[in-house]
Amino acid sequence: MFNFTALLGAQSESPASQSLLELDGGVKILVDVGWDISFNPEKLQALEKHVSTLSIVLLTHPTLDHLGAYAHCCKHIPLFSKVPVYATTPVINLGRSLLNDLYASSPLAASIIPSSALAESATESVASFLLSPPTYDEIASFFALINPLKYSQPHQPIPSPFSPSLAGLTITAYGAGHTLGGTIWHIQHGLESIVYAADWNQGRENLLSGAAWLSSTTGGAEIIEPLRRPTALVCSSKGVEKDTSLSxxxxxxxxxxxxxxxxxxxxxxxxxxxxxxxxxxxxxxxxxxxxxxxxxxxxxxxxxxxxxxxxxxxxxxxxxxxxxxxxxxxxxxxxxxxxxxxxxxxxxxxxxxxxxxxxxxxxxxxxxxxxxxxxxxxxxxxxxxxxxxxxxxxxxxxxxxxxxxxxxxxxxxxxxxxxxxxxxxxxxxxxxxxxxxxxxxxxxxxxxxxxxxxxxxxxxEILDSDENALFQGYMARQRQMYSTVQDDSLVDATQTADLADDQASDSSDSEDEDDDAEHQGRALNLSAQLTQSNKRKVGLTDAELGINVLLRGKNVHDYDVRNKRGREKMFPFMAHRNRTDDFGDLIKPEDYLRAEERDDIDGVDMKARPKEVAAVGQKRRWDETAAASKNARILKVPNKRSKNGESSAPDDIDALIARATGQGENGDxxxxxxxxxxxxxxxxxxxxxxxxxxxxxxxxxxxxxxxxxxxxxxxxVDFSGLHEMRDLQMLIPLIRPRKLILIAGEQSETQKLANECRQLLGDEGEGGATDVFSPLIGEVVDASVDTNAWTLKLSRELVKKLTWQNVKGLGIVALTGSLNVEAIESEKIKEGESAKKKLKLIKSEEPIEGKGVGMVKAAGDVVVMPVLDLLAAQDSTSTAQQHVTQPVHVGDLRLAALRQLVQSAGHTAEFRGEGTLLIDGAVVVRKSGSGRIEVEAGAGGLRLPQYRTKDNEGSFYAVRKLIYEGLAVVAGV
Known part of the structure; x- marks a missing residue:
């Protein structure tokens, strides 16, 4: 199964790109997290609905169109930062540079909160509130989560915590041109082979290479084998209406x-x-x-x-x-x-x-x-x-x-x-x-x-008091909604400390049956769901804080517990949990720095945070001493520019910062x-x-x-670096996809390319014409491969005779047998009947719903499973000979590796042209684009030595032996 949904970037003027790929077993892959210059958060609502079911995220280019919303989603969409992300190293580095420039240059990039979401009574006159933009450190931490990949490196990704298993899923990145590290993704899952190519450029540029469609071994005449004949090709249509094409x-x-x-x-x-x-x-x-x-x-x-x-x-x-x-x-x-x-x-x-x-x-x-x-x-x-x-x-x-x-x-x-x-x-x-x-x-x-x-x-601008109250109410509702989505293991670090006291008290309440009834429906209570620090921000009273006012309130040292029940009678306790990983307790590297690695100013360690001195009557921690106030006075260094605009003389801090920002000693x-x-x-x-x-x-x-x-x-002057119509006219017939999905273009561009591709692929391919889809935003396209899968069992006698061979980590065997039917009992066996009783085969059969393909149900609630067994002994010799599987060669042989093997055996070997190896001047080995190996012997190639031994054979036979050793010979059973 393969369903494709364009969340953004399909027959639209917006260049933003977001695509959702749904595969068998509930596997969901998001390709790109693009945005456009409107920075409208409503365009991300479709993405937000699928975050809790995503398996992995793939990124293609370090541009606003392909990853502009990545930092926004990590900061403001729950669970998104828990989804594994994969991209090439240049996409990670340059994408981080792009978003740093974006959020430092444009206040609109933080995105405006829709007025309808602020309050039920919100009107059109409500100010346009901004969400808090990700900071420089947050952007760095978000991009540090991305897993880097290299080109042509098959990788089996790790699924998200809420994703099903990704067994059998392989992703491979190939060069796409257009940008440094730009990627064409090849996704292999079961029978599905999907090629996702958005914004690629076939032409080679000055700094950038072209897209890696064509094979160098064939002189650019054929598509490389992994990208050839995919079950589905997702291709962008942007740029096909260019007026002129310059070299x-x-x-x-x-x-x-x-x-x-x-x-x-x-x-x-x-x-x-x-x-x-x-x-x-x-x-x-x-x-x-x-x-x-x-x-x-x-x-x-x-x-x-x-x-x-x-x-x-x-x-x-x-x-x-x-x-x-x-x-x-x-x-x-x-x-x-x-x-x-x-x-x-x-x-x-x-x-x-x-x-x-x-x-x-x-x-x-x-x-x-x-x-x-x-x-x-x-x-x-x-x-x-x-x-x-x-x-x-x-x-x-x-x-x-x-x-x-x-x-x-x-x-x-x-x-x-x-x-x-x-x-x-x-x-x-x-x-x-x-x-x-x-x-x-x-x-x-x-x-x-x-x-x-x-x-x-x-x-x-900063909000006034009325606007701030409206904004805090919106944030409270958002936190209440997110708390029902996130469980304890997925809450971010900023909320873990605040939720610890609630979790500890919840565990104690579960032991008291009287308190259970009191706290029924507590998840629907806003004051119970908000974290305690955020309650104080939205202006809740001390009564609403309850017993936690002893921790959250200022100058509060007593609380009346008379006539209180449950948690309200016990002093609040915040459980500090030790953070651990697979190797034990987590440590902070900065706590183990050498003296020369620390940033010292006047003998004071800058890593140490200055502590405020508690005033009279305020609570004070046990480890606080008067030395903290002394350190705080030492660390108070005057700014370079005072409040009245007068500049002071540069100090050591200014010199350090100047050197860190690349300035020289003279200020350059x-x-x-x-x-x-x-x-x-x-x-x-x-x-x-x-x-x-x-x-x-x-x-x-x-x-x-x-x-x-x-x-x-x-x-x-066109420097967009995108493919043109002539590139598609040349490559798509060579790729020969079974399904073609067009995205990332305006309506006129997409329709023009779709009509052209239907003419190119109308008579191409096996089994009829290639299906060409041009979906709209939000439209689901069923691009599954047209195959039938059947489930059967192998008999014990047949399994004993199988001889498995290892080919690149896969076990391969060829076999021949007769297909029989075995009846097994279903779950609805009547009471008193033995589960081991043999049931006779009943010819009247019908398919079973939900029991898997290849299983049928007969009368009496009997499940019938096909069984592959050895050929019957009474079969005639002629009949048996017709069913015997002939030996086949499995694997791939590289001519460069064959050349080294031949030379190590004492023969001469040299390349003559593309894909041709000449051995001893008499034997020619050719490898076609389809992987077929051809061995030809010239004059003297078949001549055997006078004294033939085990290791002394003619050139042709020696080469053939080395080729056979590099391939797995699979014989039939």
Whole structure:
């Protein structure tokens, strides 16, 4: 069984992608946790309904469309963080960099709470409250949970705690192009072979390799065997309606020509793109161009132009790229490894992945200073939608100069928002106006002088008292709902301590029968379900807290227990449970640091938290001493910038933080910064800014409408890195899927590709035409393989004669027998009848519902099971000969391994062409694309030596023997 459901990204303008795959045995696989720039939590409701039944989650690309909602789901959807997640290492690292930039740049990314969920009496005038966004540390912890995989590495995943067994499930990642570490997933489960390919690119790029569809052993003429002839192919239809298709070299030349033409005139160039995926390809091209042209005819132009990579995680993205050399294209990897090898003995060598000409910008002050310079520059800024990140700020700064140019690298869709996005407005302006053809690049350039665009700017503010009460009520209801979903083992660490006292008291109450009646229906009581710390937050009184006021209340030292019953009469006790794992009690590594590993300031350990001094009358812990107050006074270090705006002299803490953020001793940002001395010789002062602290308390979103007059030029060069219609027309007939499911595209794109595929696959395949599905969001598609499975038993005599052979960890045997029927008693045997009584076979049979395929029910409640037994002895010899299974060879033989075996045996062996091995100049071994081995003997290949021994045979016979030894010969019984 295989059912497919598109939760997001099916015949929709939203590029977000979420797909649910349901397999036999209740196995559910979620592929991608995408989101779009609307950050609407209502789009995640369909996903939330399936979280408690998910087995695993697979991620394909480190983009907003494929994992934008991952951190949100881990933080705000119960049980989601308990589901095992699998992705490649670049997807993990670059995805983390993307979400760090997203939540640091856009307050809207925290997502707005629907007004209908705030209160029953909520009206349209209710403010737009924001959920608490995940912090930097939380994002790091969420991505640390993802299990990394390598390409072509079959893996048997571990199921979630609430998932059925995944026995027989194998997942394998293959290269998809488009992004670094982008993945085509192959999912094998029983008879189902599913290939999930979303947003792949067949063409090889400068930094990235193409999708791994074609086999190198056949010269790219056939699909690799694991991806060939799947039972279902899930493919994206995005990008099939491209107007023009440029080769990689023509595309790169067009981009460079547009940039050179603009900077020669003294203008600035803005290229809006993402934070950590496609921006690496653009930065790589620009860095190489600047490196190659510093001594050319345009050397002065390139020397006076700076390249900036502007996002709040740009340094991390570049650092991750340099640490993942094995994932880039072979040519780039070879050059990078050569540079590293050369740099070991002769100092650091500059390689292709060292972006020496690309400066990273991560702060607003750096961006303003870079844009204020009169020199031309090229700005790679996030995001491509111009709705968040630095790209909109750059556009506002460049809008008034007609010499400036905006280069759009991909089509921008219109998401369901109150107004068109800035990126969509620029795209419509480029598509809807007649432009001039550039004389140098040959590309269309549109002048939008006098064009006015309207957009919204989102900012966050603190809630007032009334709004805070409404917000806390919503959070209380959410906690009450989640507490019924999570059991004790699945509650997160922040709630475990608060729930411990309730759990301890519940166990004591269970021993008192009188108290059981009193606490009936306690799960429906809000005050009993809320954790004690959260009760105080929502403003519950001391009476509602009950006996726990001694722990939660301030300056409360007595409680009246007269006329109380059960837990209200006993002093509250919080049981502290020791956390253990398979190796014993958990330890904290920071407790065992050496003295030189600790961060000391004036002799005080920074790892030690300063303790507050208890005031007179307040409770105090037993281990608190007066030394805590002394430590607290020592640790009070003045901030670099005081409240009145006056800056104080840098202290040791500032120096440590500056070094940690990559700044030099003089306040510069190092080789990749923009504040130090540039190549032109100008030097800027340090703009060190401490990290902005997260606002305390809940926030609300406030939108302000703005307008911008444009007086610049717009061009488009396709750098989306997606497959085209001709790629699909070439590959889909070679893949030959039994079922084809199209996702991730607009309605027109999906319908166009579906019609084309029906024509291509109409007469293809075994058993008729291939079924092509184009589902809508939420539509369930039954794409199960058309097979029949039967259950039977093996007789004892037959089992004794089986000879199993081990082939790559699997036991294989071929057998021949006669199928008989054996009757066994059902559960409805009448009383008094013996369960061991032999029952005669009754010919009148009917299928049994719910008893499994291959079992039938006869009269008298008798279950009949087919049995495979040895052939009857009275069968004639001729009849027996017809049923004997001929020996077959099972396994796969690699020519490289055969070459080593032949050479070790004293023969000569060399490769002659693709898939051809020549041995002793007389025997040729060929391996076809289907895996068939062919051995041909030339002149002298069959000649036997004069004195033939056990180990002395001719070349042909020796090669045939080695091939047989590498395969399992399965003979019939």
């Amino acid at each position: 990689r070299k023509k595309r790169d030349d067009t981009l460079i020509s547009l940039i050179r033409e603009t900077i020669t005139q003294g203008g600035k160039v803005l290229i809006p793109t993402d934070s950590s995926a496609r921006v690496l390809e653009l930065a790589f091209i620009l860095n190489q161009t600047w490196h190659e042209n510093l001594d050319g005819p345009h050397a002065d132009t390139y020397k006076n132009t700076m390249i900036y990579m502007a996002s709040k995680s740009s340094s991390a993205s570049v650092r991750y790229l340099q640490s993942m050399v094995e994932w880039v294209d072979d040519a780039v990897r070879g050059e990078a490894e050569a540079a590293m090898t050369k740099g070991k003995g002769q100092g650091r060598s500059v390689g292709m992945l060292d972006f020496t000409h690309v400066k990273q910008i991560e702060r607003g002050s750096q961006l303003k200073r870079a844009l204020s310079k009169s020199n031309p520059c090229v700005m790679l800024a996030s995001d491509a939608s111009l709705e968040w990140g630095f790209s909109r700020q750059v556009l506002q700064a460049l809008a008034t100069d007609p010499k400036n140019l905006v280069i759009l690298t991909e089509k921008t869709s219109n998401i369901e928002t109150a107004s068109d996005t800035v990126g969509k407005s620029l795209w419509d302006a480029f598509r809807g106006q007649e432009g001039q053809i550039s004389s140098q690049s040959g590309a269309k350039v549109v002048n939008v002088e006098g064009m006015k665009i309207d957009f919204r700017t989102a900012s966050s 940002d190092g080789p990749n910064g923009v504040d130090g001395e540039s190549e032109n010789g100008d030097s800027d002062e340090s703009d060190y800014e401490p990290e902005e602290t997260a606002p305390d308390g809940p926030r609300k979103i406030v939108f302000t409408s703005e307008s911008l007059m444009l007086n610049l030029k717009i061009a488009h």
